[in-house]
Amino acid sequence: MPRIADRRFVATVAVLAALASTAPAQSWPDGKELAGRLQDLARLDRAELHEIGRSAGDQKLRLLEIAPRDGSEQGPAILVLANTEGDLPLASLAATELAAEILAAPDDDPAGTVRWYVLPSASPDGLDRAFARPRAAGGFNATAVDEDADGLEGEDPPDDLDGDGLITWMLVEDPAGTWALTSDGLPVNADPARDLPGRYRREIEGHDDDGDGRYNEDPAGGVEIARNFPHAFKPWTDRGGRWPGDQPETRAILEWCFAHPDIAMILVLGESNWLNTVPEPAPDPDPDKLVTVPWRLARELGFEPGAEYSLQSVLDAADDHGARANLTPARVRALLHLEPLTAPQKGDLGWWSALSEGYHGFLDDHGLADPRLEARSPGRGSPASWAYFQFGVPSVALDLWTLPAPADSSAETTADSTVTAPAPDRELALLKERTETSGHGGWRAWSSVTLPDGTVAMVGGPEPGARHTPAAYAAETRARALLPFLLDLPDWLPRLSLDALRTEDRGEGVVAVTATVRNDGRLPYPTDMGTVNRRPAPVTVTLDGAEPLQDPLRRVIPQVPAGGAVTLTWLVRAQKADDLEVTATAPSLGTVTVKGGQR
Amino acid sequence: MKRHVIMLLLIAVASLAAAADKPSFHWDRYYDQDAVTEVLETIHDAYPDLTELTSLGKSVEGRDIWQLTITNEKTGDHTTKPALYADGAIHGNEIQATEVCLYTAWLLCDRYGEWDRVTELLDRAAFYIVPTVNVDSRARYFSDPQSHNIGRTARMPVDDDHDGLLDEDAPADLDGDGLILQMRVRDPHGTHRTDPDDPRTVIRVKPGEQAEWTLLGLEGVDDDGDGQVNEDGPGYVDMNRSFAFNWQPPYVQSGSGNFPLEPANTRVVADFLRDHPNIGFGFAWHNTGGMFLRGPSSESSPPVDPADVEVYDWLGKEGERTVPGYRYLVAHTGLYATYGDFDEFCYQVFGFLAYTGELSMSTDYAYRGRNDEPSGPDGTIWSRRPTLSEKQQFNDHLMAGEMFQEWTPFQHPQYGEVEIGGWKPWAVRTNPGWMLPDMLHRNAMFMVWTAMQLPDVSVEVVSTENLGDDLWRVRARCVNTAGMPTLSANARRRQLVRRDLFTIEGAEVLSGGVVLNHWLGNVETVANRPERLETWTPAQGARDVEWIVRGDGKVTVRYDGARSGAVQVEARLQ
Incomplete structure (x- = not known):
């Protein structure tokens, strides 16, 4: 099967x-x-x-x-x-x-x-x-942007100089340029030590429409x-x-x-x-790291403002105060300027x-x-x-x-059969090779154009979007x-379920009720990151049909592990076990209910 | 004296003064949101040539967020003039921030034509005033049971205690007196005892002292049966943590909301700032503390450019003198770190400087003789704060005891016999009405004086020198007589607004550039578009430019800055 x-x-x-x-x-x-x-x-x-x-x-x-x-x-x-x-x-x-x-x-x-x-x-x-003609790189929206802060918007867009319907690269002859062409026609950063002196300035295909000395510095705008x-x-x-x-x-x-x-x-x-x-992953914070506690937090925790303490001691103190001040470890780290998380x-x-x-x-x-x-x-x-x-x-x-990498690629091959990203010139080489050998396109041969001021330039290179489309x-x-x-x-996805209720008669109407909340999915709910930023809302479990003796009837489960379970127990006074009903719910998972139980 | 600050009857407010058609208002009281609207409409009706009243949009609860533009439209549209933006009460419980905005609006209009400098200011500059950003919570401050500690945030339900429920356990006016005060329960194992200097006050016990009380926080019950009281009240999206620079999610910055500018209130403010590139300075009014705060707002914020720090420092020190007792501080070192606040958003996104002004001070309630030492503890910014017993003396001698609600027994459904009492809400973050006028005037005039420092430019053709035939050397100068440069350093460096344009028309421009040294004649020529020089002009300084042109008639020289307005002059090449 x-x-x-x-x-x-x-x-x-x-x-x-x-x-x-x-x-x-x-x-x-x-x-x-x-x-x-x-x-x-x-x-x-x-x-x-x-x-x-x-x-x-x-x-x-x-x-x-x-x-x-x-x-x-x-x-x-x-x-x-x-x-x-x-x-x-x-x-x-x-x-x-x-x-x-x-x-x-x-x-x-x-x-x-x-x-x-x-x-x-x-x-x-x-x-x-x-799908525009000519087609340029970038899928930006229609928001106007004054890229060069000169008070004009979109006054110097690229131009299709060679009429091929594409906006490609333009290598403008310039003795002060930092680009060169290899004998194979690949643009590379100039490297005089390797006999590749700078000969071109790299631009996007087009004119200096507004005469400010820069090419295409203010296209039609847009945000990605x-x-x-x-x-x-x-x-x-x-x-x-x-x-x-x-x-x-x-x-x-x-x-x-x-x-x-x-x-x-x-x-x-x-x-x-x-x-x-x-x-x-994010590295574990060094518990011995010395931190200066901001005065407001220090006042709250009873620390001396301006003095240094170990991170762990601050976290421990915050834990002691947690119920009152909502000082989660992440919040404390934030107050100590150790957040936000980026891993x-x-x-x-x-x-x-x-x-x-x-x-x-x-x-x-x-x-x-x-x-x-x-x-x-x-x-x-x-x-x-x-x-x-x-x-x-x-x-x-x-x-x-x-881009497919050639089977005999000399680039490093990783365990997952992909290759590490090459330097730009390698990507360009792949595009050029692919076009020339398989006819799939993605690379335009260089053609010579003369700009209005008489400058000679080469137009060609990678087609817009060729590396991903x-x-x-x-x-x-x-x-x-x-x-x-x-x-x-x-x-x-995490899936919520409840085992059958278990009840234990403690006499005189007192019952111990046990509910087991399961996550039958392959992901925890929420993720660990979700527990840090407190989104999405957690699973809450409510027991109805009983009078609580100790724990509140409505309880919160911060996290239900993947393929795992969390068991809750209440000591309550209840008339009949059949009246008991437990409901587990979370907005992302839905609601499940189980009724009654063997007393 | 009950509900001292709640003056719902605007009838008593907007009496027309004897001076013909000039409205006057009582500035020794607070206006609820309906009254705020009436004040604005009254001002606009009285000064239609000076004002424009607009709703920026609707709040979370559907109230109008009013914005008043003030300038002399006969001297030019407001968008062509340098402008100062001011708003108030983004924290709805910080109500006097609105009064500062209203007072400023009234003052400007009332003194236009009477005070020469105000007249000149409104002729050349504009004010954009949003008296109340958090219109919902400020409205509820007056209409709902009152607490100084509720109403800071947007009226957007938030699961504060992460239990899957929204706003399910709010403080409540248990004894029905219209106030949400403190609760205490007698407890020999507690944390506080009665202050021997004043039996109304409780103080924390020190080692070796016998406790008498446990403080239970604000009036309320455990509505949701989770064993906590008042842990999930209305809100909490703090709109002054929702601005979109260095915004951080709630696990880093409490109350920041789900994403930047989530509340409609702050989004319309941000859009307004974006759509008005002529704004050159901003104020956001709050309480309390008596402070003018600027960024950086946190250690992770980018630094303020040193050139801009100079302007901030100069203005801030003047503010300290204008409003005695107030301090000019860098927010994160002088107060505490925040993320996503207004002044940093203004500076880092739009490139104009802005202060967060914290109105009212604890020292307003000092009760001291000339040589008495401050009674508060040292070592923090609160060091000048009077002790509670000192504040009680103020209360007794200047307010006949009305600031404090005596502790009264109450049978609490969960705690049993408790006592309810404490400082009345208006006596915590706001001042009694009689203290308002001085505070309003001083802070308003600090704004007015700051607006006088907005760029004030003029342009002149310094010389025209014939170089033979129709060839001319034209020198022009832009002079900025005000205390702010036409563009902040940050705006220039990060290209946050367009550069100023120094242009010449009427002749063929062969070359041009900024004059680096007008005595020696050094010119930094530009290779392209010399007729359109991109530049800026420093504060109380000048920018000289020079063109080599071919022509024989009239030329027009123009200086056009997004934040300075446009000025032009004509000259003849002859």
């Missing part, structure tokens, strides 16, 4: 074969076509299309909600955020196809056991840019939504936004997420990957590693483990890092295509083949 994923893979291939006549193989679907497909899907049972906001360019942000097969209104739910980078039509297509697969999945498929929220195009303005989320936001960049969440697309996503506490996992389909390589909690590495192993196993099993350049990890301001570090749920970041026919199959792995993600 093959695993469900295997059975579905077979089914998917069959579905693909059936869709072959309708699925465009030679070009990526644009925003309009994707919107049409979403509207088609929204007509199916269990599907509902939402407009969760508008882009900076006033385009709809379309989110498809797919209800679980059992019609339950309860969590958990998975949110799929695709193409926050904007110029990744492959990611938008994959999300749309994922939605189609969820709706088409067999009744016994895990995909139908949860609610899905699918946002295939998180930056519709950016997606439009991927993938850099606009609040975790580790990088200020003062041209493309990240003025502040975290200032873009309407980002704000709409944030508001949707916090309005839907049933979201228990976020899948980010884009350019980054957090499954190839599990990130390093995962050590306790989360277990499930993270298992998920990564599952991913690599899937690649191996389905012939998808061919060597490729490793995708980058989610960066500052990315939705994936925000999902884990601030929204507090498991964040699955997955890229769908990177190849020709449609070259990547679509791989992306589709990854879908079964995504359809199995619900199997990982």
Whole structure:
């Protein structure tokens, strides 16, 4: 009996074969076509299309909600955020196809056991840019940006000098330049010591439209939504936004997420990957580290302001005061300026590693483990890092295509059959080689142009987006083949259940009641990071039908381990055991109830 | 004296003064939010040529967030003038912040045409005033049972105790007197005893002393049966921790909300600041402490540029003199670290300087003779704070005891017999009305004086020198007579607003640049677009430029700064 994923893979291939006549193989679907497909899907049972906001360019942000097969209104739910980078039509297509697969999945498929929220195009303005003529790199939205702070916006955009419909590189002849061309036509940083003197200045293809001496320094503006989320936001960049969440697309996503506490996992389909390589955990703080306690905290803990104490002694003191002052260790570390966290909690590495192993196993099993350049990890301001570090749920970041590395690559090969990212010139070399040997495209041969001032320049090099978006026919199959792995993600989610109540008669109506709350999933609830930032809401357990003698009837469980259980006991006065009822609930997991018990 | 600060009847407020059509207001009382709206409308109606009243948007609970623009529109649209932004009461319980904004608005309008400097100021500059940011909580300060400790934050339910419930255990007015005060229970094993200097006051026991009381916190019961009292009251999203620079999640910065600028109130403020690049300085009014705070707000914040520190220091020291007793401090070293607050957002995102002004001081309640030493402890910023017994003397001698509610027995459903009493809410973070006028005027005038330091530029053509035929050397100068540069160092360095433009039209420009030394004639020429020089002008200084042009007629020289406005002059090449 093959695993469900295997059975579905077979089914998917069959579905693909059936869709072959309708699925465009030679070009990526644009925003309009994707919107049409979403509207088609929204007509199916269990599907509902939402407009969760508008882009900076006033385009709809379309989110498809797919209800679980059992019609339950309860969590958990998975949110799929695709193409926050904007110029990744492959990611938008994959999300749309994922939605189609969820709706088409067999009744016994895990995909139908949860609610899905699918946002295939998180930056519709950016997606439009991927289809613009001429096409330039970057999937930015339509927000105006005065990059050079000269009071004008978009006054010096790139220009398609060679008329090929693409904005590529431009190497302007300049004796003071720092770039050179190898004999093979590869641009490299000049290295006079290796007989590569600087000969060119590297620019983006175009004129100096505003005559300020700079080329293309103020294009049509735009912000990349993938850099606009609040975790580790990088200020003062041209493309990240003025502040975290200032873009309407980002704000709409944030508001949707916090309005839907049933979201228990976020899948980010884009350019980054957090499954190839599990990130390093945050190092344990040195308990002997001497810290100066700020006066306000010192006053609260009875310490001497300005004096140094060991970190552990401060944490211990805060623990003593915790109930009164809500001084969690994370909060204390924050007050000591040792936060925020930028590396995962050590306790989360277990499930993270298992998920990564599952991913690599899937690649191996389905012939998808061919060597490729490793995708980058989610960066500052990315939705994936925000999902884990601030929204507090498991964040699955997955890229769908990177450049294939040659089988005889001299680059270092890692255990997971990918190769380490090369220096830019190696990536360029791969693109150039791939174009010249396989005809897949991605590299433009250099052509000479003369600029208005008589300067000679070479135009060519990497095509915009070539390192993440190849020709449609070259990547679509791989992306589709990854879908079964995504359809199995619900199997990982925490699932809440209650054992039968156990009661023990202590005489005179006094009963000891024991309830065991189980998490039948493969992820803890919440994650360790979730316990630090206190999101999502914890599991609460309520005993009804009894008068408490000691512990409150409503209790909070900070964390239920993956595949584990937490047992609670109450000493109560109850008339009948049959009247007892225990309810366990969490917004992300739903509610379960167990009644009665053997007295 | 009950509900001393709650003056709901605006009828007593907006009496028209004898001076024709000039409204006057009583500034010795606090206005609730309906009255605030009426004051604003009254000012706007009385001065339609000076003011523009707009709602920035709706609050979390649907109230209007009013914004008043003040300038002489006949001398130019407000967006073309340097501007000062001021808001108040982003913490809804810090109510007198609104009064400072209202008083400033009234003062400016009332004295326009009477006080020459105010008239000149409104002719050349603009004020943007948002009297109340947290309109919901400030409104509830007046309408709900009153507590100094409730109403700081946005009215957005938050699970403070992380038990899956929202705002389920709030303080409550148990004895129905309209106040939420303190509870204490007699307890020989407790932590406090009666102050021998004043039987109304309890003080912490020292080793060897016999305790009498355990303090139970604010009035309230354990509503949710979790064994805690008042642990999850209304809110808590602290809007002055939600601004979007160095914002940190709640596990780092308590009350910061789910994401930056989550409350509608702060989002509309941020959008307003973004949409008004002419704002050159900001104030956000709070209480308490008597402080003018600036960034950095935390150790992890970027430093303030030294050139901007000079401006901050100069203004701040003037503020200390204008409002005696107030201190100018760097927030995180002088007070405590915060993340996501207003003044750092202004400085780091928009590049204009801003203060957080903390109104009222504990020393307002000092009861001391000329040679009496402060009674408070040393070593902290609270060192000048009077002891509670000293404050009681103030209460007895200046307020006839009305500031304090005597302890009264109450049968608590969970604690049994307790006592309820303590300082009335308005006597903790605010001042009695009779203390207001001086405080309002001094702080308002510090804002007005600061606004006078906004860039004040003029431009002149210093010389036109014929170099033969139609060739001319044109020298022009922008002079800034005010105390602030046209652009802060941070704005220039990080390109947070466009640079000022020094331009010439009417002749063919062959070359041009900024004059580095006008005595020696050194010019830093630019290679491109010499007719459009990008620059700035220092405080109380000048910026000279020079062009080599070909022409024979009239030229127009213009200096156009986002934060200084535009000025131009014409000259003839002859």
